[in-house]
Amino acid sequence: RQRNEAFESRIDEGDFIEAKDWMPEHYRKTLVRQISQHAHSEIVGMLPEGNWITRAPTLKRKAILLAKVQDEGGHGLYLYSAAETLGTSRDQMLDALHTGKAKYSSIFNYPTLTWADIGVVGWLVDGAAIMNQVPLCRCSYGPYARAMIRICREESFHQRQGYESLLTMMRDGTDAQKAMVQDAVNRWWWPSLMMFGPADKDSPNSEQSMRWGIKRLTNDELRQKFVDATVPQAELLGITLPDPDLKWNAEREHHDFGAIDWNEFWRVVGGNGPCNTERLQARVKAWDDGAWVRDAALAHARKRAPEARAA
Amino acid sequence: RQRNEAFESRIDEGDFIEAKDWMPEHYRKTLVRQISQHAHSEIVGMLPEGNWITRAPTLKRKAILLAKVQDEGGHGLYLYSAAETLGTSRDQMLDALHTGKAKYSSIFNYPTLTWADIGVVGWLVDGAAIMNQVPLCRCSYGPYARAMIRICREESFHQRQGYESLLTMMRDGTDAQKAMVQDAVNRWWWPSLMMFGPADKDSPNSEQSMRWGIKRLTNDELRQKFVDATVPQAELLGITLPDPDLKWNAEREHHDFGAIDWNEFWRVVGGNGPCNTERLQARVKAWDDGAWVRDAALAHARKRAPEARAA
């Protein structure tokens, strides 16, 4: 009880909690769930973008995309490390992913169907992710906060690159390219809005997380911020966001927007999006196909260990 | 001895030997080797052409190619059946193929690198095959002779289709298409000439086969016939055969042609052509990957047999 009070007061003072510090079990569990889910999202997120590396239209774009997907793998690596400081191993976390116990961001259950999707994922999906993640740079758990600072820096770089690639196509590209960009925006807009999670009234777990500084703004607040930030970018691009109800509300000083299809949201979260099965299978297959490699590395280390000692 | 004399005199009279007839062991063995090698050539030959089905440039050409490759599978089927009449099972023959004991035509160890290769394979490779095979329609073993009649009919159809597709490209196509055809001819010409086997002086086994009517013209005779038939076709196409020594010899009333690279011939026959390993691996993989299917079909038949009996 005393430890708990000390913990709470450190939180209140805005101190970072570190790995060796005492923390309530619920705090630890919530963090492991959130960080590992975030790590899983990074590595599952490599798949829809990786899908286009071999078809990138120029060598420059190929290099940018390859580097981006590699960064995502790197984010996965820091995040698994951050979660490991809380006493759960990477293998345990991966096992939870592979058996369907752990979640990853539902946005990656949508397919990337054209090259323009790559730009739009950078612009909208990374944009929404940053909106969600920037507050976490001030989160109460030190290792997570530090990982997020690095991740957010890289993500905004990705977002700018995605937007720039769309701008190039919309300004200098052919009609077919412009149509491709508009089509990609049409498909990704609503799923991007869903990335902020259910409406506040349907999100009962948020309060405790807010209290602990694991979460700092509500889903609906973040979603509104995202819409407000994105609308002028869309105008600059010259594309139409696929929502007839989207308009500036001078009174609220925010954009109003149409109703989100929460049925779709819950369906995809529940495992029935267009790519849920394929994404999970791709991860499980990579893991299973790689088992002999991991086994061999262990076998080799065991063989060579005595040599090292004898030397 | 008496049976042997009767057999020989039937051969001399031009009678067909049938499956139930007595025949010398050497005759049987030679036939099984030759027919199964021919059957293997048909099914291995599906691979280089099959390589282009998914990339055929028009639906008509796709249909023609698909039907052609299917015909080759059909030829394989008749030929295995013809060989089975001699007491060797298809599984035994396939095992000999998969373990490298049986050969198939070396020509299929060259890759099909462009769409024009498909036309050129039809024109030159099927052309050479027909030249080799037409005499076999009068071969002494009845089941083989009858299979060859049907096969030769289909092969000449394929050859005409191949030639016609080249003619279309050379007459009405773009410069890039014409260059593609010439390039394919450059690569396939010499290997096609090698299809008739080593020079007569290096082909000691032929005599007995000639005697039995399993073979009816020598390698060099067939090769000369092929060259003489092909040169005017090449002229009509407007392509150059890649042999500076190729010219009409008015005295011989045949075309002279340059020296064949017998080192290459023996290297490819010996297993070191560009695709030997891949072709065999593709066949072995199809067979191994299909083992569970064949097992399941047997298991099902066993399960259902009692039902059928009880019914």
Add this chain to the structure above:
Amino acid sequence: MTTPSIQPGTRADVRYLLRLGDACLVLSHRLSEWCGHAPILEEDLALGNIALDLLGQARALLTRAGQLDGQALDEDQLAFLREERHYLNPVLMELPRGDFAFTQARNLIVASWLLPLWTRLQDSADAEIAAIAAKAVKEVRYHQQHAAEWVVRLGDGSEESTRRMKDALAQLWPYVNELFASDDVDAAAEASGLGPAWSSLKPAWDAAMDEVLAEARLTRPKDTPHVYAGRLGVHSEHMGHMLATMQSLQRAYPGGVW
């Protein structure tokens, strides 16, 4: 800037025919990938034969769609020069060929759908389509029988084949409901007498599938809520890779004569 991609118009009848034509074209492509790689030589021939029949059906349908569209687009322009977004086959057809169980299970699902569809199209108000259907219905009847035999053989075969067949059905099932989805394209075809609404094919399909599954001692998987939208031009990630292969020559040799 011009693009060499062509784009058919939005007439409902053209879209209705492209949905079916593309379904045949794309499944034919997947089946042709088996060529030379089947578990037994007889199946190299059978799968090639089915691929060839479907290709013939696709050619007839694309040709007819091109005529109705009024831009004088021929079968090859439609087959090779559209952007992915304008191919209208259900997603089911474009899934990678999978193993032999997957291939046969998909063939059963598709042939059990094409059979009542072609049967009804024999009465199409479009005489061309009715004539195409008269030939196709015979072909598809054989496809359905052939696939059914394999589904029974593998479903009630060895332990491994049963497991593979169950996996195949589980993989395929989420893509089935698209085959029976309705919309205005569909409704217009029904109204004009061009062809049946796809939803009306469901009872015949259910009956055919249930019969085969019972014979194979397999349980029908549960229906899933997501409806794929290939018929609206929204495909899976597999489609782009397939088209890159399929279109490669037409794209690389513009103006070519083949």
Add this chain to the structure above:
Amino acid sequence: MTTPSIQPGTRADVRYLLRLGDACLVLSHRLSEWCGHAPILEEDLALGNIALDLLGQARALLTRAGQLDGQALDEDQLAFLREERHYLNPVLMELPRGDFAFTQARNLIVASWLLPLWTRLQDSADAEIAAIAAKAVKEVRYHQQHAAEWVVRLGDGSEESTRRMKDALAQLWPYVNELFASDDVDAAAEASGLGPAWSSLKPAWDAAMDEVLAEARLTRPKDTPHVYAGRLGVHSEHMGHMLATMQSLQRAYPGGVW
């Protein structure tokens, strides 16, 4: 009729640089196929990193080749708009990615060849190439070490990994001798001081390979007589499929700005 394919000239120096540039480009492509599918996350990163380095080397080399060629062809025209016949990488690079043993064994073979090659190119008479080499040599040294570690680990690991590594080497070996084949392109580069004849790299390569194979307790496969001719533009059947994928956007969207 025009074709959108471009064709570099036949200058020996351009061909010498394209051989190397295409080698880097094509191997980079094959390595990038691992992205998201590696056995451990660290290898997703490492293979991606190597792919990225090779891509950078390819870009520099293609750019320089385009300058020397004199047709003002840029890296993208050279990378995406040639016909297969005009790609000059050795066939080894284009073989499908295979399993992880195949990938690491090929990486070792290639990096052990690129390392002495880039080392020598630091002294190229072409100052641009010398500058590219100075950067590349550091990258390739890391690639060689990384691959060597895996070849040792897998070669002297479990029974399965040893078998797979032996199979990989047996598969790859017939393609190795092309890396040391000589011709007039090669001789011209040596004579002009542009770069070494490939045959001169053999002793360094042999020494590096033998060291790693000994450490991995693996036997060096026997040399084979056929010499592939990718460097002359004669590829394997894999190349066309790879190019269909790689070129698909540039081919389908002519005039596109990316």
